[in-house]
Amino acid sequence: xxxxxxxxxxxxxxxxxxxxxxxxxxxxxxxxxxxxxxxxxxxxxxxxxxxxxxxxxxxxxxxxxxxxxxxxxxxxxxxxxxxxxxxxxxxxxxxxxxxxxxxxxxxxxxxxxxxxxxxxxxxxxxxxxxxxxxxxxxxxxxxxxxxxxxxxxxxxxxxxxxxxxxxxxxxxxxxxxxxxxxxxxxxxxxxxxxxxxxxxxxxxxxxxxxx
Amino acid sequence: xxxxxxxxxxxxxxxxxxxxxxxxxxxxxxxxxxxxxxxxxxxxxxxxxxxxxxxxxxxxxxxxxxxxxxxxxxxxxxxxxxxxxxxxxxxxxxxxxxxxxxxxxxxxxxxxxxxxxxxxxxxxxxxxxxxxxxxxxxxxxxxxxxxxxxxxxxxxxxxxxxxxxxxxxxxxxxxxxxxxxxxxxxxxxxxxxxxxxxxxxxxxxxxxxxx
DNA sequence: TAAAAGTCGTGATATTTTTCACAATTAATT
DNA sequence: AATTAATTGTGAAAAATATCACGACTTTTA
Numbered sequence: 001x002x003x004x005x006x007x008x009x010x011x012x013x014x015x016x017x018x019x020x021x022x023x024x025x026x027x028x029x030x031x032x033x034x035x036x037x038x039x040x041x042x043x044x045x046x047x048x049x050x051x052x053x054x055x056x057x058x059x060x061x062x063x064x065x066x067x068x069x070x071x072x073x074x075x076x077x078x079x080x081x082x083x084x085x086x087x088x089x090x091x092x093x094x095x096x097x098x099x100x101x102x103x104x105x106x107x108x109x110x111x112x113x114x115x116x117x118x119x120x121x122x123x124x125x126x127x128x129x130x131x132x133x134x135x136x137x138x139x140x141x142x143x144x145x146x147x148x149x150x151x152x153x154x155x156x157x158x159x160x161x162x163x164x165x166x167x168x169x170x171x172x173x174x175x176x177x178x179x180x181x182x183x184x185x186x187x188x189x190x191x192x193x194x195x196x197x198x199x200x201x202x203x204x205x206x207x208x209x210x211x
Numbered sequence: 212x213x214x215x216x217x218x219x220x221x222x223x224x225x226x227x228x229x230x231x232x233x234x235x236x237x238x239x240x241x242x243x244x245x246x247x248x249x250x251x252x253x254x255x256x257x258x259x260x261x262x263x264x265x266x267x268x269x270x271x272x273x274x275x276x277x278x279x280x281x282x283x284x285x286x287x288x289x290x291x292x293x294x295x296x297x298x299x300x301x302x303x304x305x306x307x308x309x310x311x312x313x314x315x316x317x318x319x320x321x322x323x324x325x326x327x328x329x330x331x332x333x334x335x336x337x338x339x340x341x342x343x344x345x346x347x348x349x350x351x352x353x354x355x356x357x358x359x360x361x362x363x364x365x366x367x368x369x370x371x372x373x374x375x376x377x378x379x380x381x382x383x384x385x386x387x388x389x390x391x392x393x394x395x396x397x398x399x400x401x402x403x404x405x406x407x408x409x410x411x412x413x414x415x416x417x418x419x420x421x422x
Numbered sequence: 423t424a425a426a427a428g429t430c431g432t433g434a435t436a437t438t439t440t441t442c443a444c445a446a447t448t449a450a451t452t
Numbered sequence: 453a454a455t456t457a458a459t460t461g462t463g464a465a466a467a468a469t470a471t472c473a474c475g476a477c478t479t480t481t482a
Contacts, residue, residue: 009469011416015408019387033429042389045429046471053431061430062478084411093311097304098403107408146411170414172407176230178252186417188410190401192309196383197226197318199399200295200357203381205222206397220439244459256459257441264461272460273448 010051015107016041017051018078021071033064080108087144087168089159090151091116091131094174098148099126111148113140117155134159137166146170153177221262226318227252228262229289232282244275291319298355298379299325300370301362302332302342305385309359310337322359324351328366345370348377357381364388 020040024032034052038045052058052065058073059065075081088095091114099111114131116122122133132140147168151159156177163171164185171187173179176194181187231251235243245263249256263269263276269284270276286292299306302325310322325342327333333344343351358379362370367388374382375396382398384390387405392398 006416007468008413011412012405012409014412015405016402018408019405020389035429040389044471046432046473047469049430050432050470057431059430060478061476062428062480064429078408078412079415086407093304093308097308100304101403107404109407109411146414148407170410172410178231186410186414188406188413190403190406191227192312192401193318194223194226194230195399195401196297196320196359197229197289198223199381199383199397200320201222201225201289202219202399203357203397204290205217218438246459255441257443258439260459260461261440268461270460271448272446273450273458275459 006054010054013041013043013051014074014078016043017048018071018074018107021067021074024067025071029067031064032067032070034059036064078107082108084109084146085112085144086110086146086148087112087141088114088129088148088150089134089163090149090155091118091121091126092150095148095150096126098150099129113144115140137162141166141168144168146172148172148174149179150174217265221265224252224254224262225285225289227254228259229282229285229318232278232285235278236282240278242275243278243281245270247275289318293319295320295357296323296355297321297357297359298323298352299340299359299361300345300374301360301366302327302329302337303361306359306361307337309361310340313338324355326351348373352377352379355379357383359383359385360390361385 017037020037021032034045034048037043037048041048049059052070055073055077058070086109088098088111091099095114095116099114111129114126114129115134115137116131117134119133121131124131141163145168147163147170149156149159149163149171153175156173156175156179160171160179160181164181169185171179171181171185173187173189174192176191178189179187228248231248232243245256245259248254248259252259260270263281266284266288269281297320299309299322302310306325306327310325322340325337325340326345326348327342328345330344332342335342352374356379358374358381360367360370360374360382364386367384367386367390371382371384371390371392375392380396382390382392382396384398384400385403387402389400390398
């Protein structure tokens with residue numbers, strides 16, 4: 001639980017940086033400048049340098065950043081030495097999409113169990129992840145602290161209560177429901193309909209050229 | 212293309228407000244205060260009032276907001292009198308999830324066509340949305356300006372180029388690829404792996420209690 | 423070896439977003 | 453009718469975020 005001086009905006013960009021550094025490393029690149037990185041991830045280069053600077057002086061003037069070193073640094077910063085286990089709640093289409101996104105495997109985050117209410121799915125597995133019945137949370141969830149919520153929004157509240165009861169303290173909520181949780185539980189909302197509406201709104205109301 | 216004094220942060224919250232007003236209206240509620248709304252959508256009440264104020268004085272002091280009036284106002288602001296047609300590119304699990312999210316139907320946004328490379332899917336439909344072959348974009352895409360991109364990331368760049376060529380100017384990109392587009396095209400990225408990593412990072416590095 | 427080119431790290435500044443706090447007004451109560 | 457309670461809209465302040473711009477240092481080139 002390190003010193004928490006890193007701005008939230010920066011923290012949100014870290015996984016993105018991390019992935020691109022991985023790409024570069026796999027391509028065998030040895031060095032990279034904030035300018036190059038900027039073009040790849042579409043973030044201003046000064047912002048990138050500022051972001052990195054919160055962790056200390058990671059680069060070298062006139063040279064840029066050493067990809068391997070930076071990558072190693074991020075790996076430890078993003079806690080990639082220990083695997084974070086995640087439960088997927090709701091194995092519908094969206095949930096299944098998560099189970100099949102193999103890129104998760106790069107990141108020491110593993111969806112280790114899935115839960116669904118559909119008896120026909122229970123007992124089977126998707127890409128190696130076993131599916132349990134949603135009523136068996138308390139037997140199966142032990143040790144898992146993070147959940148991805150991809151259930152029908154009508155079920156969201158009740159299931160959330162159960163998740164919290166079983167010790168979950170982080171929820172990635174894909175339902176449109178704004179779920180209510182105790183203070184110690186962190187919820188990030190991703191609302192697909194809202195995202196689409198926002199895009200359409202921006203298209204109609206913001207100048208098309210230049211940003 | 213109204214006067215664009217509305218902050219982006221506000222614009223992003225509009226669809227959220229809109230949905231909750233809809234809920235309230237359906238529940239038969241006649242009035243609502245910024246405080247109530249705040250609890251429902253988890254946004255500070257002052258922020259809500261500020262957001263609304265960009266559109267003029269929509270409420271009444273000592274009373275709050277008239278749900279029906281506010282809803283009507285939002286409907287026209289979010290351009291809900293005309294349907295926006297959207298194309299779904301990639302009918303895998305994630306794409307299918309979009310096709311089945313019926314809540315889109317409330318919002319005058321319609322996914323009217325889907326595209327996929329899988330011959331077995333072409334010609335069929337999912338929830339009434341016909342699936343065309345990805346190579347037939349130019350015949351089928353006419354008039355459609357917005358696309359949801361849910362294809363494997365390896366295909367993202369090439370397909371994006373084609374979409375742009377066919378006149379798409381808004382893309383909701385779910386692939387991890389940071390696609391490159393001309394200035395007049397707006398891209399919103401939703402990166403599922405990044406979101407999950409960010410949540411895990413926040414859990415580990417930010418105080419659990421209080422926010 | 424000296425000069426030129428490249429790039430970081432960061433102080434300062436600008437911009438954007440959130441929040442506070444209260445006068446003004448309306449509605450509800452007595 | 454007068455008092456109390458509720459709630460907006462917003463000026464002002466605070467906080468968060470992004471960007472500019474340049475000194476310092478490194479690498480590359482001549």
